Amino acid sequence: MRVGVIGTGIAGLTAAWLFQRAGAEVTVFEKQLRPGMDAHSIEFEIEGMAVRTDVPPRMFNDSLWPNLARLYREIGVQSESIEPSKSFARFDLSGSSTSIAESLLLRLGASYQLNLAPRLLLNASTRQILKDIKRMMAVAPVAILHPIRLTMGEYLRANDYSDSFIFQFLYPALSSTVCTCSYESLDDYPAEILLGAMLKLTGSEGLYRTRYGTQDVVRRLIARIDDVRLGTSISNLGQTRTEALVTTDACESFGFDHVIVATQANVARLLLEPSLVREAAMLGQFRYENVPVVVHTDQRLNLHRRQDWSHFNLISSADHRTAMCTIWMNRFCPDWQIKTPIFQTIMPIVRPLPDQVICAANLQRPVVDQQSIRGLELMDGLHSESDRRIWFCGSYASPGIPLLESGVVSSLKVAEKLGVGWPDKCGI
Ligand SMILES: Cc1cc2nc3c(=O)[nH]c(=O)nc-3n(C[C@H](O)[C@H](O)[C@H](O)COP(=O)(O)OP(=O)(O)OC[C@H]3O[C@@H](n4cnc5c(N)ncnc54)[C@H](O)[C@@H]3O)c2cc1C
Numbered sequence: 134m135r136v137g138v139i140g141t142g143i144a145g146l147t148a149a150w151l152f153q154r155a156g157a158e159v160t161v162f163e164k165q166l167r168p169g170m171d172a173h174s175i176e177f178e179i180e181g182m183a184v185r186t187d188v189p190p191r192m193f194n195d196s197l198w199p200n201l202a203r204l205y206r207e208i209g210v211q212s213e214s215i216e217p218s219k220s221f222a223r224f225d226l227s228g229s230s231t232s233i234a235e236s237l238l239l240r241l242g243a244s245y246q247l248n249l250a251p252r253l254l255l256n257a258s259t260r261q262i263l264k265d266i267k268r269m270m271a272v273a274p275v276a277i278l279h280p281i282r283l284t285m286g287e288y289l290r291a292n293d294y295s296d297s298f299i300f301q302f303l304y305p306a307l308s309s310t311v312c313t314c315s316y317e318s319l320d321d322y323p324a325e326i327l328l329g330a331m332l333k334l335t336g337s338e339g340l341y342r343t344r345y346g347t348q349d350v351v352r353r354l355i356a357r358i359d360d361v362r363l364g365t366s367i368s369n370l371g372q373t374r375t376e377a378l379v380t381t382d383a384c385e386s387f388g389f390d391h392v393i394v395a396t397q398a399n400v401a402r403l404l405l406e407p408s409l410v411r412e413a414a415m416l417g418q419f420r421y422e423n424v425p426v427v428v429h430t431d432q433r434l435n436l437h438r439r440q441d442w443s444h445f446n447l448i449s450s451a452d453h454r455t456a457m458c459t460i461w462m463n464r465f466c467p468d469w470q471i472k473t474p475i476f477q478t479i480m481p482i483v484r485p486l487p488d489q490v491i492c493a494a495n496l497q498r499p500v501v502d503q504q505s506i507r508g509l510e511l512m513d514g515l516h517s518e519s520d521r522r523i524w525f526c527g528s529y530a531s532p533g534i535p536l537l538e539s540g541v542v543s544s545l546k547v548a549e550k551l552g553v554g555w556p557d558k559c560g561i
Contacts, residue, residue, distance in 0.1 A: 418508025
């Protein structure tokens with residue numbers, strides 16, 4: 134079987150790995166010069182040392198990412214637990230130019246065990262947030278067993294959750310870390326998806342990172358694939374009765390028995406030849422939001438007092454309509470022997486000072502709503518056709534929050550349709 138894979142994010146790499154293991158002849162195309170999953174990672178020098186960091190830094194555990202964790206075990210990726218403490222604060226530029234993060238609210242450790250300064254317990258809004266956290270954690274297991282079919286916004290309103298809980302705790306955490314999307318998109322998320330994810334994220338298991346970074350994952354997934362064409366952008370995708378055809382920007386054409394399109398949905402749509410109308414309609418159901426990420430040393434994007442810094446610092450805008458997450462990278466990468474605090478801020482509310490920026494990336498993330506769920510139904514229909522040669526996978530292409538897990542699951546699903554599964558079960 135000749136298989137072409139377009140895109141080398143986690144979805145494309147997983148698909149390529151599965152098919153190569155099953156004996157297929159695999160060709161991989163990636164428009165960037167580096168495999169996409171690791172394309173934004175950087176190496177830089179500080180205090181005379183070379184350090185490398187993934188951009189963005191990604192986390193996982195066995196509960197919310199069971200298939201990713203299995204894949205990592207299969208390919209021998211080592212992982213390390215990370216300390217999941219979070220500080221929540223409000224961003225305030227009005228105080229002084231150096232003190233922008235004020236009103237430290239809560240510091241949470243694993244399993245939402247609270248580590249609160251006694252003075253904070255006197256605060257009525259803090260007490261309300263704690264009450265609502267407990268309430269949500271108590272009802273979440275029931276909501277998942279008996280899906281409530283409400284959006285998150287509807288669910289929160291129907292159950293009278295307090296504004297303090299929503300805008301000082303829940304939305305800052307979901308918007309700037311787990312989902313990386315706007316508050317408006319959080320309102321539209323199916324409630325059971327977010328509640329289920331929160332339970333799996335806050336269990337006793339904790340969170341992990343890959344020990345040697347994304348570079349190591351990519352190297353292991355790609356190692357045995359003979360034909361990897363980096364810097365090769367696909368511009369057209371079509372099919373005949375016997376082949377799926379891809380054409381590169383340089384007008385080179387390739388025919389395959391099957392092509393797996395593992396680009397973002399909005400990009401995949403632009404590649405389709407005009408006759409692929411149903412595929413275009415399906416891909417049009419998925420919406421993306423921009424997610425800026427900056428690696429920097431500007432402490433103004435963190436809490437004012439260093440003793441209040443957690444590993445993840447979630448800072449709401451003054452109007453509580455948006456939030457950023459400043460990750461203290463020295464904690465994320467404990468092997469770094471450097472004193473200068475290095476931060477990675479996701480969706481910064483203000484730009485770090487230019488001379489303190491190490492790198493900046495503009496990423497995109499799919500959002501989940503009723504329309505994207507409709508898109509998944511359409512995709513299931515297309516993928517059930519017996520003569521199908523063009524397949525779609527990616528983090529958007531599986532139910533749930535678009536995480537590395539959904540990328541892996543979407544590729545597994547396509548592979549299974551073609552008779553390929555995990556290595557112990559595969560063979561074509
Ligand atoms: C800030 C942030 C933090 C995140 N943190 C986490 C986390 O902690 N844990 C987690 O599980 N997930 C996390 N995610 C989500 C995760 O990174 C994504 O779900 C995942 O990387 C998406 O993988 P993918 O394979 O679907 O797509 P992508 O990684 O987008 O891959 C698509 C690939 O297709 C290539 N391509 C596009 N067009 C063409 C073309 N014409 N020809 C050839 N190649 C093409 C692209 O260059 C790219 O390499 C985070 C996301 C963001 C933005």
